Amino acid sequence: xxxxxxTGRLKTNRTGRPSSPVPRELLVLSARRVFAxxxxxxxxxxxxxxxxxxxxxTLLHHFGDKESLYREVLxxxxxxxxSMIIGGWTGPGDFLARFDAVGAGVTRxxxxxxxxxxxxxxxxxxSEGGRLGPARELVESTVRGLSxxxxxxxxxxxxxxxxxxxxxxxxxxxHLTYFAAAEVSAALLQKDVHAxxxxxxxxxAVKVQGRALCLAPRYAENRSRR
Amino acid sequence: xxxxxxTGRLKTNRTGRPSSPVPRELLVLSARRVFAxxxxxxxxxxxxxxxxxxxxxTLLHHFGDKESLYREVLxxxxxxxxSMIIGGWTGPGDFLARFDAVGAGVTRxxxxxxxxxxxxxxxxxxSEGGRLGPARELVESTVRGLSxxxxxxxxxxxxxxxxxxxxxxxxxxxHLTYFAAAEVSAALLQKDVHAxxxxxxxxxAVKVQGRALCLAPRYAENRSRR
DNA sequence: CTCCTTATCTACCGATCGGTAGATATTTGA
DNA sequence: TCAAATATCTACCGATCGGTAGATAAGGAG
Numbered sequence: 001x002x003x004x005x006x007t008g009r010l011k012t013n014r015t016g017r018p019s020s021p022v023p024r025e026l027l028v029l030s031a032r033r034v035f036a037x038x039x040x041x042x043x044x045x046x047x048x049x050x051x052x053x054x055x056x057x058t059l060l061h062h063f064g065d066k067e068s069l070y071r072e073v074l075x076x077x078x079x080x081x082x083s084m085i086i087g088g089w090t091g092p093g094d095f096l097a098r099f100d101a102v103g104a105g106v107t108r109x110x111x112x113x114x115x116x117x118x119x120x121x122x123x124x125x126x127s128e129g130g131r132l133g134p135a136r137e138l139v140e141s142t143v144r145g146l147s148x149x150x151x152x153x154x155x156x157x158x159x160x161x162x163x164x165x166x167x168x169x170x171x172x173x174x175h176l177t178y179f180a181a182a183e184v185s186a187a188l189l190q191k192d193v194h195a196x197x198x199x200x201x202x203x204x205a206v207k208v209q210g211r212a213l214c215l216a217p218r219y220a221e222n223r224s225r226r
Numbered sequence: 227x228x229x230x231x232x233t234g235r236l237k238t239n240r241t242g243r244p245s246s247p248v249p250r251e252l253l254v255l256s257a258r259r260v261f262a263x264x265x266x267x268x269x270x271x272x273x274x275x276x277x278x279x280x281x282x283x284t285l286l287h288h289f290g291d292k293e294s295l296y297r298e299v300l301x302x303x304x305x306x307x308x309s310m311i312i313g314g315w316t317g318p319g320d321f322l323a324r325f326d327a328v329g330a331g332v333t334r335x336x337x338x339x340x341x342x343x344x345x346x347x348x349x350x351x352x353s354e355g356g357r358l359g360p361a362r363e364l365v366e367s368t369v370r371g372l373s374x375x376x377x378x379x380x381x382x383x384x385x386x387x388x389x390x391x392x393x394x395x396x397x398x399x400x401h402l403t404y405f406a407a408a409e410v411s412a413a414l415l416q417k418d419v420h421a422x423x424x425x426x427x428x429x430x431a432v433k434v435q436g437r438a439l440c441l442a443p444r445y446a447e448n449r450s451r452r
Numbered sequence: 453c454t455c456c457t458t459a460t461c462t463a464c465c466g467a468t469c470g471g472t473a474g475a476t477a478t479t480t481g482a
Numbered sequence: 483t484c485a486a487a488t489a490t491c492t493a494c495c496g497a498t499c500g501g502t503a504g505a506t507a508a509g510g511a512g
Contacts, residue, residue, distance in 0.1 A: 037353045041268030045500065058460050060501065118351055124407045125344055127263045140410050147414060165414040166431040169404045177399025178392075181350045184366050188373060188391040205392040208442045216438035219445055271470065284490050286471065454512085461506075468499070479488075 036115025262341025
């Protein structure tokens with residue numbers, strides 16, 4: 001809705017024949033917005049087409065079917081997020097420094113890509129395992145990768161020993177829920193969560209809270225020894 | 227699917243006239259399962275009817291329309307969860323004791339009610355504000371109540387000062403995501419998250435992690451003063 | 453200029469959706 | 483016992499869904 005509302009073709013024709021073709025990435029962006037807003041089942045191809053200023057038939061001409069379009073939206077988001085995570089993780093510094101870098105990167109990514117968190121949550125939460133296997137596996141393997149990373153850090157003593165899966169799932173929840181619940185969050189904070197200032201604030205909060213989650217067993221131990 | 231599968235009427239009639247009427251709570255339970263599995267848009271009344279062993283027309287006779295049925299499912303879950311929270315919070319002990327009690331109660335509730343977390347997440351994440359106002363407001367006010375609770379505790383010095391909204395949202399994510407992503411969680415942990423032993427394990431993890439989230443600023447401060 | 457490819461549209465199809473109508477049988481209560 | 487209320491079913495309706503067919507026009511290559 002931000003870009004080119006209502007019959008927003010690049011050039012208007014009497015009957016809409018090819019003018020300058022609508023860029024594919026613009027279609028994917030519109031689809032992401034609608035899928036994020038209504039969920040996979042609730043999003044109709046007509047909605048997405050209207051959002052991009054084309055017709056349903058044209059949309060299907062480009063993507064084949066609804067599922068392929070959805071998959072393209074999701075792999076776009078997951079791909080960029082994944083390379084962001086890898087970039088942060090392979091950077092310099094000790095465990096906590098790299099952990100902070102990844103956390104900040106994830107927050108900035110989710111803040112800069114409205115709807116991304118909601119898509120990931122829907123995929124993470126989906127139970128009809130058979131319907132969209134590849135995408136679901138991609139999400140699952142991302143969490144599994146995070147879990148393995150944490151386990152390695154525990155092995156090398158950089159992180160207190162604890163169940164890495166429980167920790168990974170808690171971290172995923174910490175990062176995703178805030179942005180996925182964008183409207184509730186915004187209602188509480190009186191400001192759009194995607195505003196730069198709030199993204200910075202969340203980045204700071206996540207840094208402190210993410211570390212606390214990782215180091216929680218150590219704190220609990222100190223507390224009991226007090 | 228657990229109870230009375232495939233034509234599971236209490237008494238089978240040639241044409242299904244009223245035998246012993248299917249209890250309303252059983253219908254609500256079936257509806258919860260289907261709504262949780264497929265989401266509001268993805269769940270069809272025929273699915274729910276089949277799950278309960280009645281026909282769509284009978285279902286509509288009892289609940290009027292789809293939205294009313296959904297609202298009944300949601301208010302049932304939210305009502306029981308809410309009274310559980312209030313019970314834990316008005317119990318004895320200092321802030322951390324009551325906080326732990328609520329956290330453990332929430333975990334046990336979500337563990338004992340498969341699908342509940344998924345429903346709450348869908349509602350928390352929904353963006354089409356106008357569609358289901360009441361239910362959405364109920365979820366939102368629950369988070370807001372949690373936020374106010376935390377703010378009070380900060381006011382009285384029981385909790386380090388920090389943005390109560392950011393903390394409330396993080397806590398909600400911590401509790402909900404794990405159970406909402408039940409299948410991914412189960413895949414990681416190699417066991418159903420609703421199994422009693424895993425619920426206990428999660429309860430322990432959440433106790434440590436929930437406290438760490440609350441006290442995170444204090445830890446960060448100690449760390450920087452080191 | 454002429455074809456061929458491509459992007460787009462209008463018009464339509466079968467399936468499914470939420471919801472309604474009306475018949476039938478059970479239960480209940482006077 | 484009998485009538486009113488209730489629970490359930492089958493059959494159907496209009497709307498919408500994802501997807502297809504076919505016509506039309508623009509752009510590019512020779």
